[in-house]
Amino acid sequence: MAVEVKVPTLGESVSEATVATWFKKPGDRVAVDEMLCELETDKVTVEVPSPVAGTLVEIVAAEGSSVGVNALLALIGEGDADATEKTVSKAEAAPGTGEGKMIDVNVPTLGESVSEATVSTWFKKPGDTVAQDEMLCELETDKVSVEVPSPAAGVLAEIIAPEGTTVAANARLAVISEGGEGKAPAKSDKKDDKPAESDKAEKAEAVGSPGAGPEETKARKDVEDAPSAKKAMAEAGISRDQVSGSGKDGRVMKEDVAKAASAPAPSAPAPAPRGPVSADDAGREERVKMTRLRQTIARRLKDAQNTAAMLTTYNEVDMKAIMDLRNEYKDAFEKKHKVKLGFMSFFVKACTHALKEVPEVNAEIDGTDVVYKNYVHMGVAVGTPNGLVVPVVRDADQMGFAAIEKKIGELGLRARDGKLSMAEMQGGSFTISNGGVYGSLMSSPILNPPQSGILGMHKIQDRPVVIGGQIVIRPMMYLALSYDHRIVDGKGAVTFLVRVKEALEDPRRLLMDL
CATH class of the missing domain: 2.40.50.100 (RNA polymerase II/Efflux pump adaptor protein, barrel-sandwich hybrid domain)
Known part of the structure; x- marks a missing residue:
């Protein structure tokens, strides 16, 4: 026997809600009062418990659906019946x-x-x-x-x-x-x-964006947006003004953010149509559909340019001190810690040190608030055959050189094998990108929203420099800091980059916390 799970009473003057999250899927066993899903209303978030013990047979209202009071959400099969078997009769x-x-x-x-x-x-x-x-x-x-x-x-x-x-x-x-x-x-060709x-109908119900269309240009009331929408806006680097709310009184829902994120920027010109191609050239071309990862990279990079007031400041660092230190201790380091001593751990430590002095570079904008983070989750950009990904070294400010090297090595290997989980690529507060491994001498990295800073490393190249009035040859690297000028002033950006330079040119400063 199937038991109906319905929308509970939502409170005075609240007539509808949006299904925000399902914690169970069809076929899962559930206990009495175990949470099945979460609903979002204009005012509060409501959890819906299971009325009986059994198996979740069917989800009637998918995530994102707008539902009224007493509407049917799901069906629970009482007892030990296998719901999965029931749903695949065909x-x-x-x-x-x-x-x-x-x-x-x-x-x-x-x-x-x-x-x-x-x-x-x-x-x-x-x-x-x-x-x-x-x-x-x-x-x-x-x-x-x-x-x-x-x-x-x-x-x-x-x-x-x-x-x-x-x-x-x-x-x-x-x-x-x-x-x-x-x-x-064998069936016919897979295509x-x-x-x-x-x-198809089931998929359309699950993927679609139900709910009323955006309200026309009437005065917007002071309403509280859905918590999931706020989070989605922060992750996508979208401001509240860029989203049209479809909820009650113009309330922004999660699907509204997704729609705004996928829409082209109003100020961006339409792509120019492709010019005429001769029949001979057309026969020598290959058309390949962009992967979802490449499409997302393209969209997020363009969104970063459209959203942030992005500027880049440059400096150069003499790498001799680090190279000498590394050459002196690399064998003993590897013998003790079972990992090679690279340059990246020095840059991570230098950046975490500088972020303490200039915390706005480690912050992000959330609506009209600035969120300062008392931790450093360091994103390290990694190139893979499918595109650029940014795994995150969490709490890098609490880690030593060996722990940083091990974690970066582990994440880099998982990235190249396509084994990174979602959790390993979320929540970064600052990013380091090393274009030098590909031979880049100078570039301006693009921000990784909603972060406010990214450091670009480049190729180490012997160049003549003046030290103590003498021209000498030193291994030099250009550094580039791109930052969001909406919350990071020029003084803060330059100070950050100078502190990174000082720490790299004299690594003893890291030990002395200078």
Whole structure:
């Protein structure tokens, strides 16, 4: 027997809410009073508990849906019935898969602020035998690639979301016949596979942006925006004035932020149309669709230019002291700590030291507030075959040289293998980007919103410099600090860069906290 989960009473004068977060997915076991989902109203956040113990059979109102009081949210199957089996009756008739139990393969949790992904590659086709935890397909999100393993051993009975399909979190990807044997006849080319109409509708319900359209240009009331919307605006580097609220009295909801983030900047001119191409040239061109990661990189970099008042200040540093220190201690350092001593740990330590003196470079804008952070989560830009990613070394200001080197090495390896989690790339407060590894002599790095500062490292090159009235050859590096001039003044930016230079040219200053 299925028990209905409905929207509870929301309070006086509150008639509707938005489904903000589901903590469970269809097929999950739930206990009595265990939290199923969270609703957001104009005034408060409301948690919805399970009225019975059982299995979550169906989610009726997906995240982002606007629901009224007493509206149906979900269905709970009482007892020990397996909800997953109940929802895949149509797949049980799949030919050539044996008599095994049918198990759904769903989109895994994609991470905070990530609501959808694109199916990039299927490694198996219907009828193939699969082992438990064997990789079935790969999904591409805005930030990373996610591999989807098989939940059981058996046969791939059906692919519901073919390559190129956009899927929401927890959407169905395929069906596995557990313990099934044999190979089903090959289907037509994967590109011709299309999800059933019911699945299309299910996807549209999960990914769509329900709710009333933005209110017309009437006077905006002093309303409290949804907490999830505030967080999304901070992450996307979008100000409140750039978003049109679709909630009650113009309240900004999470989907409004997503819409504003994907919209082109009003002041940006439309891309120029592609010029005529001769038939001969057209035959020698290759057109490849941008990956979601590359699209996101392009959008975020352009948003940073459109949103922040970005300036760059430059300096140069004599690397001789660090190079001498590194050469003297690198063998003993590696022997004791089992990790090589590189240059990056010196730059991380120098930056964390300078951020204490100039805290606005480690801050961010949230609406009309400036958020100063009493910690340093250092982002370290890493180039991968799929594009630039920025894993975060958390609490770098509390770490020693060895711990920093180990963490950067670990994150760099995971980045190149496409194994970074969402959590490892979120929450950075400042970023270091090393273009010098590619031979860059001078560049202006672009901010990583909502951060207010990024340091660019460059190639070390022997150059003549004047020291004590004498011209000598020294290993020199140009440094560039890009900063958000809305909260960082020129004096603060220059002071920060000078402190980094001083610490690198005389590393003893780091030990003496000078």
